[in-house]
Amino acid sequence: MRRLICAVLIMICCACFSAPLYAHHVKQADTAMPVTTSSAQARALYEKGMQDYENLYLERCNDDWRAAVKADPNLAVAWAWIAFNGSDPKEVSAAREKAKALAPKLTPGERLMIAWIAKVQEGDFLGGISAMNDMLEMYPKDKHLIYLAANWLMNENGDDQAQRLLEKALTLDKNFPAALNDLAYVYARSRQFAKAFAAMDRYVALLPGEPNPQDSYGELLRMAGNFEGSLQHYRAALKIDPDFVTSQVGLGDTYALMGNQELARMEYDKAIRYAHNEADRLDYSMQKAMTWVREGKLSEADRRFQEIAQIAHAKDQNLREAQAYRHLAEYQTDDKTSLKYLQDAEESLSHSVLSQGDKDEELSRILRNRAVRAAHAANSALADKSLKQLEAMATGSRNRVIQSSYNGAAGTLLMDQKKFDEAISNLEDDHDNPFSMELLVQAYYQTNQSDKLAEAEARLRGTNVPTMEQALVVPAARQRRPQI
Secondary structure, X not given: OHHHHHHXXXXXXXXXXXXXXXXXXXXXXXXXXXXXXXXXXXXXHHHHHHHHHHOOOOOHHHHHHHHHHHHOOOOHHHHHHHHHHOOOHHHHHHHHHHHHHHHHHXXXXXXXXXXXXXXXXXXXXXXXXXXXXXXXXXXXXXXXHHHHHHHHHHHOOOHHHHHHHHHHHHHHOOOOHHHHHHHHHHHHHOOOHHHHHHHHHHHHHHOOOOHHHHHHHHHHHHHOOOHHHHHHHHHHHXXXXXXXXXXXXXXXXXXXXXXXXXXXXXXXHHHHHOOOOHHHHHHHHHHHHXXXXXOOOHHHHHHHHXXXXXXXXXXXXXXXXXXXXXXXXXXXXXXXXXXXXXXXXXXXXXXXXXXXXXXXXXXXXXXXXXXXXXXXXXXXXXXXXHHHHHHHHHHHHOOHHHHHHHHHHHHHHHHHOOOHHHHHHHHHHHOOOXXXXXXXXXXXXXXXXXXXXXXXXXXXXXXXXXXXXXXXXXXXXXXXXXXX
């Protein structure tokens, strides 16, 4: 099974940088991709939205695109990007259908852009990647398209492919700010911090009046463990734009990782108050609820996450509802209670018009937790059923988030069976998850791989990301004596 999944991943990697899968003779253009509209105002608003997206004004760009389709209801690519970047499931679904309906009247490049976005959201991951590749093949000199593809790949655990695209964009324009920003993140995720900060210095110098370079610098410094430096850059971003709420959240995340949960909650409260949309407000509320987990006050965390799930349900934010229940399940000390919350999480996914892509990714995380918890509860039937369901998803979806969920679950269950060599093969394909990192340390110890053990131990202890997995694994790992 693992060989099959690896073969699929190789196929996807090749697809991203070789000939397109279903348009092998794409005619290349020397220009940027055209945008079909008869309205100069709509075109200007669409382009402003793209600029705001590159500068990480992630709600302002939605407003730009909404205004663009108001000026020209037939501006299909604006509808597509509302679908891509929106947080309201109903708006996302309606915008996607509008873009698809208008697609036959568009240029080939625009049709490919819409196919990429629509197919991924509808669960056809390979079809979406194929359309994206054909779009890039058609417009190899459009740095903005290259950035959009790379940025999406980063969100789908495709950092290696993203790096190649970002480097290509920078050969077209060595001072392309958005590409420098994302490339710095790619370097930081692989712990190449010297390269990350070199790229970030260039990014800041190019956009000294924008808040996001300071925001990004703050996040990368936090990833490197420089918390005080992180706080300074987040504050600098807010000084440039007090409404840049992601930097307000960044302050909360940094204090949480520093262990000062009271200060973290104060910063999160400000972010919640000024959130630009309901989905963001719920996300920030979950970050705040996580501070109670970090303090070991689990009953208070229970109350907060349950409240978030109820609010999300009432506001038709059912992806967030599912995430809140999944987080509830992750830190429970009782397996039966955890499995009950995981059932609640799965049921939440059917409550509204969620895209199939979002459903599949979140379901894979739920199934991962269910397989692990069921095995821990000695419910082998449920563990096997959950793992087989994940296996089928991983084989059929080609989605790297789902691949990671499968490999993490399979590796965990193999560790329970003391099949250390087999477990390592799976866990190494989920090496960014703290639970898998912790198990890799144990597996390398059991198989006498001291060099890899030391590397995995250092990676685990140096993980500074504001996630539930980090909260549950890394602080405890730092208190233990390294197995070196």
